[in-house]
Amino acid sequence: MRAAEDTTMETTNDQAAGIPGGTQKEDEKLTSEAAIETVGDITVENPRIQCHNVDVFYGDKQAIKNVSIEIGRNEVIAMIGPSGCGKSTFLRCLNRMNDIIESCVVKGDIQLDGNNIYSKSTDVVTLRAQVGMVFQRPNPFPKSIYENVAYGPRIHGLVDSKIDLDEAVENSLRRAGLWDEVKDRLQQPGTGLSGGQQQRLCIARTIAVRPEVILMDEPCSALDPIATAKIEELMDELSQNYTIVIVTHSMQQAARVSKRTAYFHLGELVEVGDTRRIFTNPQHRLTEGYITGRFG
Amino acid sequence: MICLLAGAAFVFGRHRAYATSGKSISTLHSLPGHYGLYALILTTLPAVALLMFWSMLAPRVIEVLLLADLPAAMQGWSQEQLGLLLNDVRNSLKGYSVASDNPELITQFGERYQDMEQASNWLLWITVLSLCAGGLAWAWYKIRADHPARHRVEAVAVTGLIACSLIALLTTIGIVLSVLFESLRFFQHVPVTEFLFGLDWSPQTAIREDQVGSSGAFGAVPLFAGTLLISAIAMLVAVPVGLMSSIYLAEYASQRIRTILKPLLEILAGIPTVVYGFFAALTVAPLVRDAGNWLGLEVASESALAAGLVMGIMIIPFVSSISDDVISAVPRAMREGSYGLGATQSETIRRVIIPAALPGIVGGILLAVSRAIGETMIVVMAAGLAANLTANPLEAVTTVTVQIVTLLVGDQEFDSPKTLAAFALGLTLFIVTLILNIIALQIVRRYREQYD
């Protein structure tokens, strides 16, 4: 694990030193394949996150190919695309979650508020506290519901007293739309909840840390329409102050919650743009094919 | 010979199946191999069974036949005398000179013995071969395209498997019962309460009625206290060291270090306990004593501390390899959840991974404890034999297992309380470790269910 992290750091250090595009070999690879040119405007006025020429490899296999995109302040951006196209992989680059996977190597330049998050001076721990993540599959800790939510505030020392902590827990659970269901059994294990409840618990757990950017990997795939509506409401509310990146397979959901949409295909960013435009008037034939349901 | 036949039968069975099926496998009920096996089983199984049965019984039968026409003078001989006579006969056949009262009888019996043995062997081979042939013929008759050979073969296989598991089970039951009965006999001499709660252990009973000496005291408390003390010291060594090394291995070590370090740790488990024993007695015990003297402490040359330390080293791999397994089994999603909230690696380990793996770790520790309690050699060599009731790790203590060994070593009557005490100790030990194991397995299983 350590080793993997070290190598990532080294490679990204090169980039920080001003060698964009990775190694020689890397460049050859890119030119030899006919890379897709992203359609649409990848830049935004007030960027929070800027990604340039991001490549991700799992061992020899390249999962993300030369993706560049900017994500704006207080923006909700949806990432769509067929299964296995690298949405989760890309999302996990944004808070360096891929460091944990030994074989995974990230190349390119990713900046949060103008700072390269893969540079040596970046503290991964602070980064992840700033950029929270809700995972594709609910993964509550084998602790009580209360402890699950209190975990983040505790490790970051966000609260001074037990009362504050109680309040933070209740507040987070309320916003995740779970409070009424669990308020009488806060001390029971979080793993005993239903799948949808677990997912909302994980969302509560994430927002309890008060991150500035929230990455959501299919947060609603296990939820019923009512819970989904609650989560979407929450996203609306959060987007006042936060930046949200959501991966979803539901195009309706993307249309409902997001301002911009990015379409991925086989590790490449095919098209990005205003959500309404993407859905009504896709420019790239791959995007069009996916949206009209021809494949995916 | 039988192997050859078996091979032939296999081939034959397959061919027969082909032949009856009209040369197409698809019309067969089972695969050709099944028919081969079926023929093989029919041919060999009865023959082998007979062979084993015969070789067990034949000598007895011959003896009985021999003794049936003894000279009249010897009809009244006792069992032992007859046994001696037969021994002489066998020895003379092997060419040893035999000192006996009537050499003619011996030689005469010897000849008859040999004859009968030869006859028996001939008879055996004829029956075995005819059984084989019979089996083969039966197979030939039975094998048709629609014959469910697969079911038959599998039934035989299942029976074999059941028989094997029964052997293990029956042995366990046998051990328990024999220990139990001996213990009951012991408890006729010494009351259970005295055994379990007595504070004095000195099992020196008089061997002969007229001998002077103590009547013996059979209070097992000092032994269990000694066992407990040594196991506690061992766990104090093994649990922290084992746990830490497993955390390092599972969480921090790179793949390369892991592949080197893990087998090395597991080598510790492969060292014979006798070797640990003399390491304890010759190296660690003097070290402990010297260190104690240097600090101005009185340390016995055989101390609980030395034995406990070495035993702790011995069980490190038990703790570490089970902990390593359960820690690695904590799903990656759990780690990611924690890292995703901005936890550091050590926070993640302390607050998420260890709690998640705890039941499994506890199970592993309990298994290690029962291993420590049952350990004999190290204690025999390093902790001494004195049954002191003490909590001072610097004194010599003794353990249950050690006492069992000393009680049974040497020439002993097998019905004196002294030797029977060993069985009672064994029974108690067995019950304790059994309970520990059951609890441990229960915990480990509940842990497994949590993630499956």
Ligand SMILES: Nc1ncnc2c1ncn2[C@@H]1O[C@H](COP(=O)(O)OP(=O)(O)OP(=O)(O)O)[C@@H](O)[C@H]1O
């Ligand atoms: N840990 C891993 N090791 C090796 N390859 C991986 C790993 N995780 C993902 N991949 C590969 O990377 C590619 C992208 O996977 P990713 O999980 O990002 O897809 P996705 O777009 O999120 O799909 P889905 O919609 O099904 O969640 C896939 O081809 C996958 O096989």
Ligand SMILES: [Mg+2]
């Ligand atoms: Mg995914």
